[in-house]
Amino acid sequence: MAAPRVPRVSLILLAVLALAVPEARSEYGDVVLNRYSGKGGMRPVVFPHWFHRVRFRCKVCHHELGFEMRAGANDVRMSDIIDGRFCGMCHNNDIAWGAERCDLCHSGKPGLKSGIYGGHQTNGPGRW
Amino acid sequence: MRLALALLLAICTVAAAQSGKPPPRFERNWDSLAKDGVHDPRSPAMRQLQEPREALSALPADSAGNQVRWVDALRDGSINPRSSLRPEAEVRLLETDIYMSRYGSVPAVRFPHREHTLWLDCSNCHEKLFKSKVGANEISMLRILQGEQCGQCHGAVAFPLTECARCHNTPRTPAKPRQAMESAR
Structure with a gap:
């Protein structure tokens, strides 16, 4: 009896998937924000969910502060933050560091694409 | 021979003392921020931001995601994150x-x-x-x-x-x- 053949299509698919795995591993749930940062000559922002959820429940930002759940759905500009909206609700030198400490949030590798990163299990379908 | 027996007894005693707490079922590892692939290792923030290991290693262990059982962390009180910012916010x-x-x-x-x-x-x-x-x-x-x-x-x-x-x-x-x-x- 002939050994079962692996269809060539699935081999190609596997190769494509292997190449598509992003280099950045990050911590599970990290979000890179780079809609405006790079254009403004700044590093992208890395938002770590793990750091924030130790201190705040999801509902604080995603209900009270008005952040949409979907990464990329929030149009956050630096002027919003300085005016006390979005991140600026806490990053105001009262609850957390203020907006003038640029580098603490703008700490990502230049050129990173916006989106949710973090861990080899984050990207859902890419792993399946 | 007697020494070997004493040594065995000592090892058993230590093992018994440690068996009170369940051993971790898996090794947990977190990349440092400077090596996680998204942070810029040359950023001045690398010396100031909290490392995942520092915050997460004390929390209930999981094998996936952040390697933390987040709901268990609430339940056992190892974290108590805020539910609201404004006092009038409904929880x-x-x-x-x-x-x-x-x-x-x-x-x-x-x-x-x-x-x-x-x-x-x-x-x-x-x-x-x-x-x-x-x-x-x-x-x-x-x-x-x-x-x-x-x-x-x-x-x-x-x-x-x-x-x-x-x-x-x-x-x-x-x-x-x-x-x-x-x-x-």
Whole structure:
């Protein structure tokens, strides 16, 4: 009896998937924000969910502060933050560091694409 | 010979003393920020930001995601994150479980509102992501894997989709394997 053949299509698919795995591993749930940062000559922002959820429940930002759940759905500009909206609700030198400490949030590798990163299990379908 | 016996006894005593606390079932490792692939190692923040290991290693262990059992961390008090910023903000909790069962091939899903509302507000899921009416949602694993429905969080920030049995956790009664049982408890 002939050994079962692996269809060539699935081999190609596997190769494509292997190449598509992003280099950045990050911590599970990290979000890179780079809609405006790079254009403004700044590093992208890395938002770590793990750091924030130790201190705040999801509902604080995603209900009270008005952040949409979907990464990329929030149009956050630096002027919003300085005016006390979005991140600026806490990053105001009262609850957390203020907006003038640029580098603490703008700490990502230049050129990173916006989106949710973090861990080899984050990207859902890419792993399946 | 006597020395060897004494040594064996000492080892057994130490092992017995340590067996009181369950050993970790898996090694947990977190990349340092400077090596995690998204942070710029040349950024001045690398010397100031908290490292994942520092914050997470003391929390209940998990094998996936952040390697933390986040709901257990709330339950055992190892963290107590704020539920609101403004004192007048309403904090809503719901206790009902929803059972979901459309296909006979895998265990049914028990969705606990309690664990979800400890973290989230009702409006985070209702009515955009899910209708409140029981049975009104066409939930599909394919859509979840594409980051929709449950997959908006599970696979992104909540425990990942590799952990099938955590949601598919309710054995079906053999007599009625295909019974639709999406219903509030």
